[in-house]
Amino acid sequence: MQPTNTRDPDYYHKVVDCQWACPAHTDVPEYLRLIALGKYSDAYMVNRESNVFPGILGRVCDRPCEPACRRGRVEEKPVAICRSKRVAADLRDDITPRLPKAPAKKNGKRVACIGAGPATLTVANDLLPIGYEVVIFEQYAIAGGLMRTNIPSFRLPAKVLDEEIGYVIGMGADLRLGSPVASMRKLLDQGGFDAVFVGTGAPKGKELKLPGRNDTDRIHIGIAWLESVAFEHVDKIGERVLIIGVGNTAMDCCRTSLRLGAKSVKVMARKPRGFFKASEWELEDAEEENVEIIVNHAPKAFVVADGKLQGMNFERIEYVMDGTDIKDQRVVEEVFIPCDDVILAIGQENAFPWVERDLGIEFDKWDVPKIDKASYQSTRPGVFFGGDAAFGPKNIIWAVEHGHQAAISIHKHCVGTPLDERMPRGVNLQSRKVGMNEWSYKNDYDASARRLMPHVSLKDRFKRLNIEVELGFDAGRAAEEVSRCLNCDIQTVFHASLCIECDACIDICPTDCLTITTNGDEQDVVTRLKAPRLNPDQPLFVSGPLKQTSRVMIKDEDLCVHCGLCAERCPTDAWEMQKSWIKIPYAEDEARCQSEPALRRA
Amino acid sequence: MSFISKPKVANPSLPSNELGLNRRDYEGSMSTLCAGCGHDSVTAAIVQAAYELALPPQSVVKLSGIGCSSKTTAYFVAGAHGFNAVHGRMPSIATGANAANRNLRYIGVSGDGDSLSIGVGQLAHVIRRNLDMVYILENNGVYGLTKGQFSASADIGTKSKKGEANEQEPIDPVLLALALGASFVARSFSGDKEQLVPLIKAGLSHSGFAIIDVLSPCVTFNDHEGSTKSYAYVREHSEAPVAADYVAPQREISVSYAPGELLPVTMHDGSSVLLRKLDPDYDPTDRAQAAAYVQERAMRNEYVTGLIYVDQKRRDFHARANTTDAALNSVPFERLCPGAAKLPRILASFR
Ligand SMILES: Cc1cc2nc3c(=O)[nH]c(=O)nc-3n(C[C@H](O)[C@H](O)[C@H](O)COP(=O)(O)OP(=O)(O)OC[C@H]3O[C@@H](n4cnc5c(N)ncnc54)[C@H](O)[C@@H]3O)c2cc1C
Ligand SMILES: Cc1ncc(C[n+]2csc(CCOP(=O)(O)OP(=O)(O)O)c2C)c(N)n1
Ligand code: SF4
Ligand code: SF4
Numbered sequence: 009m010q011p012t013n014t015r016d017p018d019y020y021h022k023v024v025d026c027q028w029a030c031p032a033h034t035d036v037p038e039y040l041r042l043i044a045l046g047k048y049s050d051a052y053m054v055n056r057e058s059n060v061f062p063g064i065l066g067r068v069c070d071r072p073c074e075p076a077c078r079r080g081r082v083e084e085k086p087v088a089i090c091r092s093k094r095v096a097a098d099l100r101d102d103i104t105p106r107l108p109k110a111p112a113k114k115n116g117k118r119v120a121c122i123g124a125g126p127a128t129l130t131v132a133n134d135l136l137p138i139g140y141e142v143v144i145f146e147q148y149a150i151a152g153g154l155m156r157t158n159i160p161s162f163r164l165p166a167k168v169l170d171e172e173i174g175y176v177i178g179m180g181a182d183l184r185l186g187s188p189v190a191s192m193r194k195l196l197d198q199g200g201f202d203a204v205f206v207g208t209g210a211p212k213g214k215e216l217k218l219p220g221r222n223d224t225d226r227i228h229i230g231i232a233w234l235e236s237v238a239f240e241h242v243d244k245i246g247e248r249v250l251i252i253g254v255g256n257t258a259m260d261c262c263r264t265s266l267r268l269g270a271k272s273v274k275v276m277a278r279k280p281r282g283f284f285k286a287s288e289w290e291l292e293d294a295e296e297e298n299v300e301i302i303v304n305h306a307p308k309a310f311v312v313a314d315g316k317l318q319g320m321n322f323e324r325i326e327y328v329m330d331g332t333d334i335k336d337q338r339v340v341e342e343v344f345i346p347c348d349d350v351i352l353a354i355g356q357e358n359a360f361p362w363v364e365r366d367l368g369i370e371f372d373k374w375d376v377p378k379i380d381k382a383s384y385q386s387t388r389p390g391v392f393f394g395g396d397a398a399f400g401p402k403n404i405i406w407a408v409e410h411g412h413q414a415a416i417s418i419h420k421h422c423v424g425t426p427l428d429e430r431m432p433r434g435v436n437l438q439s440r441k442v443g444m445n446e447w448s449y450k451n452d453y454d455a456s457a458r459r460l461m462p463h464v465s466l467k468d469r470f471k472r473l474n475i476e477v478e479l480g481f482d483a484g485r486a487a488e489e490v491s492r493c494l495n496c497d498i499q500t501v502f503h504a505s506l507c508i509e510c511d512a513c514i515d516i517c518p519t520d521c522l523t524i525t526t527n528g529d530e531q532d533v534v535t536r537l538k539a540p541r542l543n544p545d546q547p548l549f550v551s552g553p554l555k556q557t558s559r560v561m562i563k564d565e566d567l568c569v570h571c572g573l574c575a576e577r578c579p580t581d582a583w584e585m586q587k588s589w590i591k592i593p594y595a596e597d598e599a600r601c602q603s604e605p606a607l608r609r610a
Numbered sequence: 611m612s613f614i615s616k617p618k619v620a621n622p623s624l625p626s627n628e629l630g631l632n633r634r635d636y637e638g639s640m641s642t643l644c645a646g647c648g649h650d651s652v653t654a655a656i657v658q659a660a661y662e663l664a665l666p667p668q669s670v671v672k673l674s675g676i677g678c679s680s681k682t683t684a685y686f687v688a689g690a691h692g693f694n695a696v697h698g699r700m701p702s703i704a705t706g707a708n709a710a711n712r713n714l715r716y717i718g719v720s721g722d723g724d725s726l727s728i729g730v731g732q733l734a735h736v737i738r739r740n741l742d743m744v745y746i747l748e749n750n751g752v753y754g755l756t757k758g759q760f761s762a763s764a765d766i767g768t769k770s771k772k773g774e775a776n777e778q779e780p781i782d783p784v785l786l787a788l789a790l791g792a793s794f795v796a797r798s799f800s801g802d803k804e805q806l807v808p809l810i811k812a813g814l815s816h817s818g819f820a821i822i823d824v825l826s827p828c829v830t831f832n833d834h835e836g837s838t839k840s841y842a843y844v845r846e847h848s849e850a851p852v853a854a855d856y857v858a859p860q861r862e863i864s865v866s867y868a869p870g871e872l873l874p875v876t877m878h879d880g881s882s883v884l885l886r887k888l889d890p891d892y893d894p895t896d897r898a899q900a901a902a903y904v905q906e907r908a909m910r911n912e913y914v915t916g917l918i919y920v921d922q923k924r925r926d927f928h929a930r931a932n933t934t935d936a937a938l939n940s941v942p943f944e945r946l947c948p949g950a951a952k953l954p955r956i957l958a959s960f961r
């Protein structure tokens with residue numbers, strides 16, 4: 009095998025599993041260490057740089073980082089990354105002086121953002137400090153998008169939204185509430201904007217066209233219903249509620265129903281549990297509130313008598329499973345389940361009735377706009393899409409990442425440089441050695457188990473709609489939890505020319521990551537690893553030839569616990585522990601490296 | 611020295627042996643030796659061998675003298691019995707322990723100073739006794755623990771860290787053992803576990819005294835240029851006339867071989883050691899030839915490694931002394947101690 013090119017910024021980045029999995033590449037281990045030190049404001053700012061909304065995301069992020077977390081591979085449960093983020097937000101001091109500020113002198117460029125959800129807010133966050141004028145058009149009287157209108161306040165309190173949205177708007181965005189954009193043509197023709205960003209989300213809830221659908225007003229579309237609850241147009245529901253679908257929206261609908269007077273809530277699932285779209289933790293939270301999840305029931309008809317919804321008919325299905333795959337299925341019987349209300353939570357779509365189809369903004373055969381996956385530009389130069397509006401419903405952290413990338417594109421568009429010539433990511437490394445066997449990070453493996461999140465008691469939490477259920481970690485519990493982090497960003501850096509092949513590192517490594525063996529092609533080499541390669545997606549490091557025998561040092565990054573013992577036991581410092589910083593470029597970095605003349609020309 | 615101990619967390623794919631123990635279960639406490647010390651690799655090889663042989667930890671006795679090498683008994687098989695003797699006196703303690711309980715496995719770990727300087731007299735006699743044990747001599751050419759003075763295994767002309775050359779004749783433990791009639795003589799290198807682990811397993815299965823001279827570089831005091839016990843020098847100057855593979859009892863010998871090329875040796879416990887001849891003229895059962903071969907190579911500055919000599923027929927200490935099969939702690943007191951009344955009769959039998 010060829011020696012691994014560790015200068016490729018992706019090499020060490022991949023080792024930091026959480027950061028690699030995070031769409032916005034938050035430097036998780038760095039902020040977890042700051043939390044351990046009690047430096048909550050610093051931890052908040054590290055978060056904010058990449059994910060913009062630490063307080064919001066620390067509560068409701070989809071947390072793709074946690075299933076990816078290395079800790080989950082060496083033991084059962086990952087680090088509670090998300091809830092630790094909340095601690096940084098909860099315990100921070102006033103950080104307003106540390107926020108980026110818009111310059112007094114603007115650059116003369118105007119950008120329109122449609123919709124005030126997280127995607128738009130990120131675009132504004134990135135463009136305002138480099139001198140753009142940002143005008144945000146929002147149809148409703150309040151900003152936040154689905155975070156405000158759909159995520160229930162018992163998961164995400166309004167105060168947290170107000171604060172973090174306020175930070176962005178406070179930089180000088182021109183937020184125009186109650187201003188729906190009804191015509192893209194008009195905006196493009198008369199707005200006088202240099203670029204337009206569409207962050208209008210995926211506002212259309214999917215329908216379930218079954219007999220009886222239009223015979224009653226007690227069948228609701230989940231996202232529209234949640235929105236009505238958020239705006240206080242709806243404040244009660246019947247005693248028996250059926251929720252159709254088991255995604256995250258369904259979980260919010262069932263828990264909200266319980267707070268509006270429902271006594272019995274059943275979530276009806278077509279398939280077995282392994283096929284649920286909802287995250288494991290959302291299911292747990294719902295079941296803790298005694299929501300019943302009924303599997304293998306396919307909706308057949310709404311039963312309406314005398315103009316009143318009586319219930320629903322379902323087909324009960326039996327599945328023949330082959331491991332985790334469905335091999336066959338058959339209908340066993342038809343069952344009637346009585347109810348007073350039905351909430352449909354079977355998905356959402358983006359919809360653009362206000363975008364004329366002759367503006368050069370092309371749509372595909374499903375009526376979805378054609379968006380470039382790297383630049384987020386539509387087929388009309390200067391018109392960008394991001395968040396759920398771009399590729400359909402995702403989540404907040406993806407909306408943030410789209411926003412960052414779109415901001416870079418908007419800047420490049422405005423200064424007239426090619427959108428595809430983007431600054432590459434970079435990596436910086438710095439030794440963490442502070443003494444013979446001393447490191448400026450805690451390298452001792454902490455064997456303790458994941459801390460549980462304390463909740464408001466079942467007795468108290470239903471008293472008001474907006475009682476936040478999760479209490480958050482206190483400082484002590486947070487310090488304990490973050491010390492479970494393995495510091496995956498403290499990298500093992502190898503210098504082949506120093507190795508004397510003493511085997512000390514091989515012998516000490518607790519998880520058998522290291523091997524010295526003769527080189528060969530990958531298939532051949534992996535058969536000689538000290539431990540089998542369990543996870544081929546994880547990087548394999550291969551050194552250049554070693555001095556004494558021309559063999560190579562191989563490291564399977566998969567299970568390294570970053571204990572630093574290889575470096576401690578190495579007599580020649582051939583292994584070193586170095587902190588990696590993955591440099592993720594933002595619009596601000598693009599602006600800084602932009603040459604002055606180019607700016608003027610544009 | 612590391613301040614943290616090796617995390618208990620292990621690779622989930624780590625296999626277990628017949629006892630349900632994995633390799634990590636055969637580790638001991640954290641080494642306090644210098645980073646990169648050859649002795650730590652020998653420790654790792656012992657751990658591997660004990661795991662692969664599925665030794666019940668409580669059936670193992672670890673014995674040593676004084677020196678960095680002698681410290682290492684603390685670093686493997688935490689559940690074993692152990693005794694740190696005074697400098698060079700481990701063979702006496704081993705003899706006493708083995709006399710009292712022949713049913714345990716005895717692993718002695720010593721250094722070139724412990725064995726060849728202060729303890730050479732003890733070593734000589736334990737070899738002659740053919741005591742059933744594995745004696746691992748971690749040979750680095752210096753007194754590591756007392757900061758690098760030449761030991762009795764230092765070669766003529768080898769240089770100290772400060773540059774002085776040694777002028778005294780070295781004692782080669784392999785030649786010493788051959789001369790004194792050891793029944794299992796091997797040499798290996800701490801940096802070559804593929805060779806060392808099967809040798810330790812074979813030594814543990816051998817009935818009688820098995821000595822393994824392991825060249826085990828001292829990174830701090832004897833790994834410089836001009837040293838004949840450095841990693842680089844040993845790698846450059848080692849050669850094995852035979853390769854030894856260990857085959858557990860009840861396992862079929864599955865390799866096919868041309869006659870004369872491979873020599874299976876059946877051990878006392880039913881296991882076998884397959885000796886693959888790398889030098890077709892070498893015969894590891896011919897004591898005189900082995901000694902001549904080692905000596906001749908030594909003159910050419912070469913270390914002969916591998917299983918150099920093995921003799922399965924020589925009777926061990928217990929067989930010669932015609933002792934009871936049982937461990938003495940399982941023999942009823944009345945039988946163990948005939949009592950004052952019987953003493954005159956016993957004495958009379960010697961008249
Ligand atoms: C019930 C539910 C629960 C969810 N829970 C989570 C969760 O726990 N964690 C998570 O990460 N994600 C969650 N999501 C998804 C997440 O909320 C969205 O992915 C995210 O908000 C998308 O952000 P966005 O900026 O693209 O658009 P949105 O948040 O949808 O914002 C779009 C904004 O545009 C406005 N708008 C639309 N059209 C126009 C127009 N023509 N003119 C002016 N304004 C307009 C809308 O009013 C809205 O304010 C959830 C979604 C739902 C439905
Ligand atoms: C009776 C006695 N004499 C001298 C010493 C000092 N001493 C301690 S270790 C040692 C030499 C150890 O050398 P070696 O056996 O080669 O072990 P190494 O440290 O090299 O592994 C000596 C001379 C002692 N401890 N006891
Ligand atoms: S152990 Fe820490 S650094 Fe590693 S993936 Fe988990 S949270 Fe990230
Ligand atoms: S830091 Fe080194 S010793 Fe520790 S697990 Fe990783 S490779 Fe192994």
Ligand code: SF4
Nearest residue numbers: 507508510511513578
């Ligand atoms: S401990 Fe250092 S010198 Fe020894 S094998 Fe490992 S990297 Fe090489």
Ligand SMILES: [Mg+2]
Nearest residue numbers: 721722750752
């Ligand atoms: Mg020594």
